Amino acid sequence: MEARRAVVPVVATPNRATRTIRQQSAAQAPGFNCRRARNDITAAICSDAGLAALDRQLTSRFAALDRSADPATVQRIHHGETTFLNARQTCPDRDCxxxxxxxxxxxxDEVGR
Incomplete structure (x- = not known):
């Protein structure tokens, strides 16, 4: 009679390479969740590494100013952000x-000086 071997399910555990790939992917993503990209502009940002990098820079700079500026400046940068987002939505292409x-x-940068 032949001996039967137990079947042990193989469970993949993330190794260092898998974690590195995930970290790189997150590092290349924009400052917002691409699963929530609801229009052509946000979809373009999610699909373009250069635009995603610009979005990360803007997110970082905005957050730093938001934390450190006086209340009047914070109000001004928030108003400017709304203006920026509205203008960005009118862009016909990646360059715009x-x-x-x-x-x-x-x-x-000017506000932060």
Whole structure:
């Protein structure tokens, strides 16, 4: 009679390479959740590494100013953010989106000085 071997299910556990890939993917994502990308602009940002990088820079700079600026400045940067988002939504292409981000980043640099 032949001996039977027990079947042991193989469960994949994340190894260092898998974690690194996930971290890189998260590092390349924009500052918002791409699962919530509801329009062409946010979808374009999610699918373009350069736009995602600009979004991360803007998110970081905005958050830093939001934490450190006086209340009047915070109000001003929040108003500017609404203006930026409205302008970004009118962009017909990637270059326009990138230009909108670069302009907003320059504006925030001026506020931070």
């Amino acid at each position: 989106i990138a230009d909108a981000y670069r302009l907003r980043l320059r504006e925030l």
